[in-house]
Amino acid sequence: MSTIVLGANQYGKAECRLVRIDRETPRHRITDISVTSQLRGDLSAAHTDGDNGHVVATDTQKNTVYAFARHGIGAIEEFALRLGRHFTTDFDWITGGRWEIEQYSWDRIPTGPEGHDHSFVRAGDEKRTTIVTVDGDDTWIVSGLSDLVVLKSTGSEFWGFPTDRYTTLQETTDRILATSVSARWRYLTTELDFDKTFTDVRSIMLETFATVHSLGLQQSLFQMGTKVLEAHPEIGEIRFSMPNKHHFLVDLEPFGLDNPGEVFYAADRPYGLIEATVERDDAPDAGRAWDTVPGFC
Numbered sequence: 001m002s003t004i005v006l007g008a009n010q011y012g013k014a015e016c017r018l019v020r021i022d023r024e025t026p027r028h029r030i031t032d033i034s035v036t037s038q039l040r041g042d043l044s045a046a047h048t049d050g051d052n053g054h055v056v057a058t059d060t061q062k063n064t065v066y067a068f069a070r071h072g073i074g075a076i077e078e079f080a081l082r083l084g085r086h087f088t089t090d091f092d093w094i095t096g097g098r099w100e101i102e103q104y105s106w107d108r109i110p111t112g113p114e115g116h117d118h119s120f121v122r123a124g125d126e127k128r129t130t131i132v133t134v135d136g137d138d139t140w141i142v143s144g145l146s147d148l149v150v151l152k153s154t155g156s157e158f159w160g161f162p163t164d165r166y167t168t169l170q171e172t173t174d175r176i177l178a179t180s181v182s183a184r185w186r187y188l189t190t191e192l193d194f195d196k197t198f199t200d201v202r203s204i205m206l207e208t209f210a211t212v213h214s215l216g217l218q219q220s221l222f223q224m225g226t227k228v229l230e231a232h233p234e235i236g237e238i239r240f241s242m243p244n245k246h247h248f249l250v251d252l253e254p255f256g257l258d259n260p261g262e263v264f265y266a267a268d269r270p271y272g273l274i275e276a277t278v279e280r281d282d283a284p285d286a287g288r289a290w291d292t293v294p295g296f297c
């Protein structure tokens, strides 16, 4: 007869939506984030006996997020690190946790050359992300972005694939290549200008997607990761999840029209899903960094 025991556990407040306005000058700045705080540690009595003596309430975790924002947010990685340090320092039995932040971008409404001082327009669906994991003395930071939608209207081929009796796809030397990039990368340090690094990683990915003559989304992905790692020794590995957003040439012949690569049907599903990790062969062990990062291989 087996004994039933408590396994891995964590708990906290998910998706604390928080907007902070920096208003020291009339030219306001906006930070728009969603914070998930989860604690780990000696919490067995709460589960086995209903003893809440160690349960820092999820409500308290939420309040802490908002209170900390009063003194500024900074880079989302720094904010998550501050929260992690606080909970693991102030409560002896909290030995670790996970702080995940998603950030939404706003642009200034372009009413003049510099944009409006205090009116903003959401910059699309793209998100910047971070997950800070603390376990005892170890801290890991996995940052990234999602929903970065890109398309190139030529400079993409796909041919040379095996064929069998189920293959109908034609080889092509000129097609649309479109994807929505989700990427997460593991930092090898906790001391960094995270905002600057994020901006640079993002622009390397965009530039590489644009300039690589693609023989397949797999090749574009690997090039994007390689360029990021070459430029950033402080990143140990980068993982991508990239749907191939297929664009099918519409057959206009029934209407007596040709279609020299101009009119496409943009299918939303099914889609190819290309995922890969690009890594340094000598990167330090990832530890628990990827433990709870869903959706990446």
Ligand SMILES: O=c1[nH]c(=O)c2[nH]c(=O)[nH]c2[nH]1
Binding pocket: 158, 169, 215, 216, 217, 218, 244, 272
């Ligand atoms: O870039 C591509 N990679 C594939 O693996 C694939 N498979 C497919 O049908 N089209 C494509 N395109």
